[in-house]
Amino acid sequence: FRDIFDSVLSGRADRGMVPLENSLSGSIHQNYDLLLQFPDIRIVGEKKIRIVHNLIGLKDAELADVSRVYSHPQGLAQCAQFLEHHPAWEKISFYDTAGSVAHIATVGKKENAAIASEAAANIHGLKILKAGIETNPQNYTRFVVIAREEQAKVPDPNRVSLVFATLDKPGALFSALETLARRSLNMTKLESRPIPGKPWEYMFYVDVALETSPAGFDDALAELKTHTEELRVLGMYRV
Known part of the structure; x- marks a missing residue:
């Protein structure tokens, strides 16, 4: 999977497709980690595919x-x-x-x-x-399409993926998620991953449905920054 990220980042490929989760066996953690390791890569699309082995x-x-x-x-x-x-x-x-x-x-x-x-x-x-x-037989894998940041503009996105690390204080994760809930932003995915080199500290990957204009998400994002010590939008795209 790293080769796919490398190919897109270097320009050898305009797009790449990597799996993020399976309906039976769960998340493909390697690719969540790669999304964090490649800050110039963005998610630009999503596809769910029925898997027959x-x-x-x-x-x-x-x-x-x-x-x-x-x-x-x-x-x-x-x-x-x-x-x-x-x-x-x-x-x-x-x-x-x-x-x-x-x-x-x-x-x-x-x-x-x-x-x-x-x-x-x-x-x-x-x-x-x-x-x-x-x-x-209800075996589906969710793939995301990735592209370089300068090619990541998607018209009328209805989903946003982001990753953040919370501040080290009681209720920090609740405060971050409550920022979304208070604005009726539907969180469709929450995944935690260890932060390399920081034992027992975690990054949180979140997918949010954009029911209305993406501009309405900007206010939530601004407040979310006050509850996190690191925050990155991984992509805004259509599903």
């Missing part, structure tokens, strides 16, 4: 040949129930689902399988050994 093997492989399964940790987690029926299989985390398919194609051993999409299997000329192995 498949067990993929070589063309001449059968399910009985499998003894090792590769996938991104999220892919493994989202197929936990299926994998529990095969306790002898070795589960190996990989950097992403499509990459795990490329890996087993390169290695060329029938005992290796990967969990990924049908498209990944087709690209590498491999076979689906078992389709639809995700634990729950």
Whole structure:
């Protein structure tokens, strides 16, 4: 995922798409952290995609040949129930689902399988050994589109994402969130992440629905700054 951020920041790509959360296994924390580490990157869009996971093997492989399964940790987690029926299989985390398919194609051993999409299997000329192995068919992943700050202007945004650290005093988080509630701004997401180098201190990621003009959010943002020691708008976009 860092390569995607690097490509957008360097100009090798105009846009990137990264997952932020899954309806079954929760948040992809690495990408929340990367949003914080790349201050010149903004969120400019959002897309929710239905995820179908498949067990993929070589063309001449059968399910009985499998003894090792590769996938991104999220892919493994989202197929936990299926994998529990095969306790002898070795589960190996990989950097992403499509990459795990490329890996087993390169290695060329029938005992290796990967969990990924049908498209990944087709690209590498491999076979689906078992389709639809995700634990729950209501499996959706929320992706965000990222761009460089100078290309981040979105007409008529209806969602804003921001991150902040509160002041070190009682009720600081309540005061920050109450700033939004008092203006009837609907908070649709709240996520906390540790601050590197500051044990037991946290950044808070918040998504807010903009029901009216984004200009109405400016007043809330100004007050929010008085309750935080660090505040950054990650993006204003449409969903």
